Amino acid sequence: xxxxxxxxxxxxxxxxxxxxxxxxxxxxxxxxxxxxxxxxxxxxxxxxxxxxxxxxxxxxxxxxxxxxxxxxxxxxxxxxxxxxxxxxxxxxxxxxxxxxxxxxxxxxxxxxxxxxxxxxxxxxxxxxxxxxxxxxxxxxxxxxxxxxxxxxxxxxxxxxxxx
Amino acid sequence: xxxxxxxxxxxxxxxxxxxxxxxxxxxxxxxxxxxxxxxxxxxxxxxxxxxxxxxxxxxxxxxxxxxxxxxxxxxxxxxxxxxxxxxxxxxxxxxxxxxxxxxxxxxxxxxxxxxxxxxxxxxxxxxxxxxxxxxxxxxxxxxxxxxxxxxxxxxxxxxxxxxxxxxxxxxxxxxxxxxxxxxxxxxxxxxx
Numbered sequence: 001x002x003x004x005x006x007x008x009x010x011x012x013x014x015x016x017x018x019x020x021x022x023x024x025x026x027x028x029x030x031x032x033x034x035x036x037x038x039x040x041x042x043x044x045x046x047x048x049x050x051x052x053x054x055x056x057x058x059x060x061x062x063x064x065x066x067x068x069x070x071x072x073x074x075x076x077x078x079x080x081x082x083x084x085x086x087x088x089x090x091x092x093x094x095x096x097x098x099x100x101x102x103x104x105x106x107x108x109x110x111x112x113x114x115x116x117x118x119x120x121x122x123x124x125x126x127x128x129x130x131x132x133x134x135x136x137x138x139x140x141x142x143x144x145x146x147x148x149x150x151x152x153x154x155x156x157x158x159x160x161x162x163x
Numbered sequence: 164x165x166x167x168x169x170x171x172x173x174x175x176x177x178x179x180x181x182x183x184x185x186x187x188x189x190x191x192x193x194x195x196x197x198x199x200x201x202x203x204x205x206x207x208x209x210x211x212x213x214x215x216x217x218x219x220x221x222x223x224x225x226x227x228x229x230x231x232x233x234x235x236x237x238x239x240x241x242x243x244x245x246x247x248x249x250x251x252x253x254x255x256x257x258x259x260x261x262x263x264x265x266x267x268x269x270x271x272x273x274x275x276x277x278x279x280x281x282x283x284x285x286x287x288x289x290x291x292x293x294x295x296x297x298x299x300x301x302x303x304x305x306x307x308x309x310x311x312x313x314x315x316x317x318x319x320x321x322x323x324x325x326x327x328x329x330x331x332x333x334x335x336x337x338x339x340x341x342x343x344x345x346x347x348x349x350x351x352x353x354x355x
Contacts, residue, residue, distance in 0.1 A: 019182045019186075020182065022182060022185035022186040022188075022189050023181060023182055023185045025185070025189060026185040026188055026189065029192075066242040066243070067242070067243065068241075068242070068243075080224070080312070080314030081290065081314075082288075082290055082291065082312045082314070083288070083289050083290040084289070084290050085224040085225050085290055085312065085313040085314035085316075086224060116240065117240050117241075118239075118240050118241055118242060119239075119240075136288075139312075140239035140240070140242070140312065140315065141242050142237040142238070142239055142241075142242035142315050143312060143314055143315065144242075
């Protein structure tokens, strides 16, 4: 069997490149990841255009998002939809644990909701086209995947104010 | 500029450590995990101490799971803790929450009134499961934190070891590999 250094240079480069994939994957899982926004529930903050179908790409921070107290009201978060575990959605935090929220009723069954421990109340900026906490209630902070820190594409809207 | 051999060696060692570490982490996250469990909530399936479980991670996010399966999940009321429970209700199932906590046989009159909310049926919503510990008397589960979003499920428990039990069974002298046992689906469908 030939040793590694006897293999053709092309195959050697390919193998060494492949060994970096776990590092890249771990980086996007736990540190930062670009993420494309679908849909109009966060318009006009994301995907403001109605004339074309261009989709914003945002940078998502993956570390320090599950610890209690690591998120603030007004942050835009990426989380697993409680109704469909395979789906990731972006919404804005409108209430923290312990607060009492005035809900949109309907669809929420009661006019007020108290947020349980380590849960968040999330809503889309575009209330008319958003399935959010008014439909599925407060979400556990454990569902949070990351915090959106800025738009990176299209370049014209790079670093636009998200608050 | 030419780096001295020693610096090159340190650099390549660190870089291979990083790559191997990340690979191990991904396997741990997506393929297989072996971890310690503690607590009385899964007695008699799992011991309260010294038990380690083998979990398959392809079942994370509730993929391909069924009623009766044992799972590891993140606790909804505390993202820094994990729980190990058994699925006792799938999306769409009707669940009677906990009639015993408002039964006059074991509770005072006032407790019956304050726990009245437990004696009712709920329907498990889409994308959620109902989980309980095998030791119902000493388990914090869906009866208190309600339905568990499937996205919090990290894996399915397929086997367990008791690391305080030794390589051989002290009574029979046979190999039992630290009491390795399969953890199987305990659901029995009642024939009507």
